[in-house]
Amino acid sequence: MSNFVRGLKCRLCGKAYPKQPLNYCEDDFGPLEVDYDYAAIREAVNRGKIELRPFNMWRYRELLPIDGEPTVGQLVGGTPLVKAHRLAEAIGVKNLWIKNDAVNFPTLSFKDRVVSVALSKACEFGFTTVGCASTGNLANSVAANAAQAGLQTYIFVPHDLETAKIIGTTVYGAKLIAVKGTYDDVNRLCSQVADRYNWGLVNVNLRPFYAEGSKTFGYEIAEQLGWRTPQHVVSPMAGGSLIGKIHKAFHEMHKVGLLDREPKCKIYGAQATGCNPITAGLKAGSDSHRPVRKPNTIAKSLAIGDPADGYFAIKVMRETGGWGEDVNDKEIADAMLLLAQTEGIFAETAGGVTLAVTQKLLAQGRIPRDEEIVICITGNGLKTQDAIANIVEQPVIIRPNIDDFAAVLDGAREPVLV
Amino acid sequence: MPIKVQIPQAMRQHADGQANVDLTGANVKEVLDSLGVKFPNIVGRIFENGQVRRFVNIYLNDEDIRYLDNLQSATKDGDVLAIIPAVAGG
Numbered sequence: 001m002s003n004f005v006r007g008l009k010c011r012l013c014g015k016a017y018p019k020q021p022l023n024y025c026e027d028d029f030g031p032l033e034v035d036y037d038y039a040a041i042r043e044a045v046n047r048g049k050i051e052l053r054p055f056n057m058w059r060y061r062e063l064l065p066i067d068g069e070p071t072v073g074q075l076v077g078g079t080p081l082v083k084a085h086r087l088a089e090a091i092g093v094k095n096l097w098i099k100n101d102a103v104n105f106p107t108l109s110f111k112d113r114v115v116s117v118a119l120s121k122a123c124e125f126g127f128t129t130v131g132c133a134s135t136g137n138l139a140n141s142v143a144a145n146a147a148q149a150g151l152q153t154y155i156f157v158p159h160d161l162e163t164a165k166i167i168g169t170t171v172y173g174a175k176l177i178a179v180k181g182t183y184d185d186v187n188r189l190c191s192q193v194a195d196r197y198n199w200g201l202v203n204v205n206l207r208p209f210y211a212e213g214s215k216t217f218g219y220e221i222a223e224q225l226g227w228r229t230p231q232h233v234v235s236p237m238a239g240g241s242l243i244g245k246i247h248k249a250f251h252e253m254h255k256v257g258l259l260d261r262e263p264k265c266k267i268y269g270a271q272a273t274g275c276n277p278i279t280a281g282l283k284a285g286s287d288s289h290r291p292v293r294k295p296n297t298i299a300k301s302l303a304i305g306d307p308a309d310g311y312f313a314i315k316v317m318r319e320t321g322g323w324g325e326d327v328n329d330k331e332i333a334d335a336m337l338l339l340a341q342t343e344g345i346f347a348e349t350a351g352g353v354t355l356a357v358t359q360k361l362l363a364q365g366r367i368p369r370d371e372e373i374v375i376c377i378t379g380n381g382l383k384t385q386d387a388i389a390n391i392v393e394q395p396v397i398i399r400p401n402i403d404d405f406a407a408v409l410d411g412a413r414e415p416v417l418v
Numbered sequence: 419m420p421i422k423v424q425i426p427q428a429m430r431q432h433a434d435g436q437a438n439v440d441l442t443g444a445n446v447k448e449v450l451d452s453l454g455v456k457f458p459n460i461v462g463r464i465f466e467n468g469q470v471r472r473f474v475n476i477y478l479n480d481e482d483i484r485y486l487d488n489l490q491s492a493t494k495d496g497d498v499l500a501i502i503p504a505v506a507g508g
Binding site: 012022023024025026027028029030031133135138183184185187188190191192195203204207211238239240241288291293304306307308309311 | 424426427428429431463464466471472473474475477480482484485500502503504505506507508
């Protein structure tokens, strides 16, 4: 495979670096990102060529930063873009789609996209031990994909994660380190681990490569709409990276000739009110996020109080003409049920955040009701069942007797707790 | 007993290759000032116009100084001051 990566460059000062497992600039600590030769990519790709490839994230391989063929997560991506008629009617909009990474393979979240790039790259760099700091979904994905690749794995998470996310990590044989602290404490510790041990930590020293995997979420949306972008995209924000990568994906596709028109998509960011550093910064008119020391929300996958990409996320929302909002735990849970009961999609709490924020932005008139909207669902509700266990309808318990059932139909029997 | 300052890997070329430097000072600002006296090339990488750069985080005994008294946070013998690049996480 041809290699279209020129190296890394600092997102602040532009200083160039050779390809290496390094995530920050030695001059100003700015984050590094992958530098591509877009002119060469433009020569190498076209819609027809991509359409002939299997429908997974690697059909856009020229725009991803690995040197050879992917060795980890070869089947990741290619998730449905669902035209959401019933939900559209329920929330009062004309054209609505759900990009559904709740069914991403293998671990049911969009994190499989970033991990397949990061671990393929880790293998290219020769790492035999990998790891991450995680709020849960990334932990699951690194553990599963590393198991497939035969890599040693150390995963660092806050100690109070949902049981499903803990078991969904340790089952793959990963060494799970539960840290008594917030995600930000875990993240800081992981930076120190990366500094001391020669490991490939996917969202620390492999971050420039890792983050590029998120772009495939955006590529797929545009291709599934018929090689065009929607007018509005609403995305959850934790670290604040995904919304920037969706925006980047759309513009790259135009740059390399996959989209005819320059994208004019407005990008909106969604957070939980109990951890809203980015939307608080945006709404206050600041150019950077407002750190939250102690996040308190049921949307644990979004509970990053000090997201360093907040600065870039705010920039994307402002520059595209989008906006950001945050919603409380009740709004989150209600939206999870609404999505499930109108579209049959059981999203995790972060999905509830994104839908509830969409409703709020519609009510505020920030998003027009008659234009095309895509909502990003990034994780699966089976992992966060505790959040809605007390508000879903309880089963009715009866004897195996037809008259018992008839009584239920007649409304004579109330649901009882199991 | 002095205050131990941890230098991130990519910055060690400006600190004679050292991962840890022992320094003194009554608060974070004073400790970092003495780091600057010892290794002048580091100062401009941490500070810009007198402020800690956007993507630099400083931790005093594992607590982010923004949640303490920032650069005025008091330091004492045996403290550990870590300079760490801000990583987005997630």
